[in-house]
Amino acid sequence: MTALPKLYIGIDIHKRSWKVHCATELFTGKTFSMSPDPEQLQRYVLKHFSDYEVNVAYEAGCCGYYAHRCFEGYGWTSLVVNPADIHRKGKERHTKTDKIDAQLISRELKDGRLDSIEVPDMEREQLRSLFRRRNDLVKDFRRVKSYIKMQLLYFGIKEPEEFDNDHWSHKYRQWLDDLVFKHPTAKAALESRMRFFRFVDQELRDVSTQLRRYCKTHYKKDYMLLRSIPGIGGIVACGILCELGDLRRFNTVKHLAGYVGLVPSVHQSGGNQKTMGMTPRAHRLIRSYFVEASWQAIRTDPVMQAYYRKHMGKNVKSIIVKVARKLLSRTLAVIKTETPYVVGVLQ
Incomplete structure (x- = not known):
């Protein structure tokens, strides 16, 4: 059986128009503008690339996931990508137009260097x-x-x-x-x-x-599991469920901490390694919620109080981030094991 040729479509999406770049494995492609209508793009593909396997990508932004769901409904492979994940070479970092953005997305998609963000239902x-x-x-x-x-x-x-x-x-x-x-x-x-x-x-x-x-x-089951953790109140629990979704999709606490942004930013050159504080790439809202929840946790949970006192003498902000990371680990464990947290028990 002969494999179908592949079409790679990069789209720079805006409210009033889309800049689209189509490329295949044999030619670099064509760039054009169109109205923000997934059906119009489908008609174009059916007319010019009817026998192709279609791969499409666009940057996450104000236009949400409507286009993504339409593309998947057409049987295409669709990715919604973080703009920071699109690699720019040399002078591309200093030149930004809609046409260039669409071309970059198409190129990165073709080279297999793009990963989709988590698209919620x-x-x-x-x-x-x-x-x-x-x-x-x-x-x-x-x-x-x-x-x-x-x-x-x-x-x-x-x-x-x-x-x-x-x-x-x-x-x-x-x-x-x-x-x-x-x-x-x-x-x-x-x-x-x-x-x-x-x-x-x-x-x-x-x-x-x-x-x-x-x-x-x-989401009663997960909501009550989260509420069993000292420091996590009703609104914080809702925030976790709304913004992070099902925590079971995270394999490890390191994976979850990287997503939330409770990991250090590190710069290494040769034998010198420098920690630059918390990473700027983060889910800032949820990270702030965990930091605030940590202050409440150390007031109500003896285990957290002991952990906080163990690091007394260091910078207060650094200590509370450590507590927030521990609270994040506890949150993942409670959801994964589906066992409510018991105050005072070392977990």
């Missing part, structure tokens, strides 16, 4: 959108609180000592509502900010409740 992808909405609301919540504090500072208004903290109690909110300014315009500005504050506060509560409820219902 549609249910988890849409759940992830709710989790990310919550994080947008967290940013808005912090921002509006900062604006209100800045207005008080600007007009020289001192807060009562009992309210001088990050917790905005109902009494503090009432105190803000009762503030009197010499002119009504400043009061109108504060009232507007307080209305926005209360709106974001309620939205954040509602979205958080929806997120926890959905994960409890549809």
Whole structure:
């Protein structure tokens, strides 16, 4: 049986247009622009390369995985790749156009140097959108609180000592509502900010409740396993399920730590090796969640407390990263063994 010739398609995807480069094993290829429509590309391939085995790749970005799912539906081999994984030679690093990007993707695909990122199923992808909405609301919540504090500072208004903290109690909110300014315009500005504050506060509560409820219902087993670990609360557990998916796909904790970004960045030349801190290539949101969860873990789990004290005297940031790595290892172990964590038991 004769093997089919292969077609390699690299696409630089944008909202309004795609730059496409098609190459085969015998010729370097052709580059053209088209509307952002997978069906149009399918028609082109059927017309010009009907007897070819089709391989297509594009960079992960704002356009999501819709095109990828369409390509796989056509029976093509499709890859969604991390832009950082596309190798650029010499001057290619200083020259960037849509045409060059499409050609590079096609070339790397043809040479077999590309690996696809993990593409979530549609249910988890849409759940992830709710989790990310919550994080947008967290940013808005912090921002509006900062604006209100800045207005008080600007007009020289001192807060009562009992309210001088990050917790905005109902009494503090009432105190803000009762503030009197010499002119009504400043009061109108504060009232507007307080209305926005209360709106974001309620939205954040509602979205958080929806997120926890959905994960409890549809991913109950993994959700409860994660919640058994000290330091991992409901929102962190939801974040792990939404952003990392099924942790069983990670073979080792080293694999998982590399994905999250809890590994050192190392530079070696000859006999000299230098550690550059945490790697810049990371899932920054989940990494930050694990670091924050580690502070709670060392307060509630004797094993984590002992591990933290063992490294006392070193840089505090370095120690908490070590704790976060241990917490990550514990998270993977709990999911893989499907055994809830027991506080105080060395695992």
